[in-house]
Amino acid sequence: MRRYWLALLIVPGLLAIAGLPGVAPERIPAGAAYADTNSNEVKRMPLTLPDLPYPYDALEPFLSAETLHLHHDKHHQAYVNGYNEAEAKLKAAREAGDFAAIRALCDALAFNYSGHLLHSIFWTNMKPGGGGEPSGDLAKQIAADFGSFATFKAEMIAAANSVQGSGWAVLAWQPLGQQLVVLQAEKHQNLAEWGVTPVLVLDVWEHAYYLQYQNRRPDFTKAFFEVVNWDDVAQRLAATQE
Ligand code: MN
Numbered sequence: 001m002r003r004y005w006l007a008l009l010i011v012p013g014l015l016a017i018a019g020l021p022g023v024a025p026e027r028i029p030a031g032a033a034y035a036d037t038n039s040n041e042v043k044r045m046p047l048t049l050p051d052l053p054y055p056y057d058a059l060e061p062f063l064s065a066e067t068l069h070l071h072h073d074k075h076h077q078a079y080v081n082g083y084n085e086a087e088a089k090l091k092a093a094r095e096a097g098d099f100a101a102i103r104a105l106c107d108a109l110a111f112n113y114s115g116h117l118l119h120s121i122f123w124t125n126m127k128p129g130g131g132g133e134p135s136g137d138l139a140k141q142i143a144a145d146f147g148s149f150a151t152f153k154a155e156m157i158a159a160a161n162s163v164q165g166s167g168w169a170v171l172a173w174q175p176l177g178q179q180l181v182v183l184q185a186e187k188h189q190n191l192a193e194w195g196v197t198p199v200l201v202l203d204v205w206e207h208a209y210y211l212q213y214q215n216r217r218p219d220f221t222k223a224f225f226e227v228v229n230w231d232d233v234a235q236r237l238a239a240t241q242e
Contacts, residue, residue, distance in 0.1 A: 047113075049072075050123070052123055062227050064212045067208070070211070071203075075119075075205075079116045082108060082111070082115075114187075122203050125232055127227065130230070134234055152180075155182050160224075172196035173196060173199055175196070199237045199240065204221065
């Protein structure tokens with residue numbers, strides 16, 4: 001039986017990426033579909049929770065093992081489950097020809113898919129022994145678009161610290177302007193720009209830091225930059241500029 005993977009573009013805005021650069025093909029089932037060439041039926045795998053790319057205590061002392069356990073195993077898993085449940089309800093609605101709940105379903109699909117996608121990037125955006133400054137093409141692009149790394153870092157941290165309620169700061173590639181931009185996303189999907197590709201994301205929901213940093217979000221956003229995996233960010237930018 002021959003199968004081939006089809007990337008799905010389901011959700012708008014910053015989710016307009018057909019897969020995660022650097023993710024091995026065997027992990028693409030999270031959000032991918034395949035066509036069985038022996039039938040006309042297109043089947044889709046449910047989203048699955050990716051493993052952390054390092055041990056839970058690997059980012060100590062900047063991010064505690066307890067925080068990562070809760071954040072990855074409970075919160076990220078909840079977005080995966082929430083998407084799969086909403087998708088099943090949407091399928092049932094289609095079969096019943098009853099779209100009375102479509103607004104709530106669209107909201108649940110966008111929220112949970114966005115949460116899943118951003119967390120999948122967030123985990124690989126960090127590594128033990130990370131931090132410092134990027135080099136190569138990423139460093140040049142940051143300097144071209146922000147003036148300097150220090151200015152970019154200050155802008156990203158200011159964006160993260162001032163997200164109203166729960167959300168993210170996102171460094172994204174904007175193909176129309178051929179530039180890197182810093183965005184805020186409230187919840188996981190509000191205020192996103194359509195068509196950009198996030199390359200560095202910073203989770204500022206309280207669950208990301210409250211156990212360890214309580215209400216001191218600025219201490220957490222500063223600590224994040226001590227564990228950034230700039231090789232991952234550079235790889236994501238290069239992939240989206242191809
Ligand atoms: Mn989170």
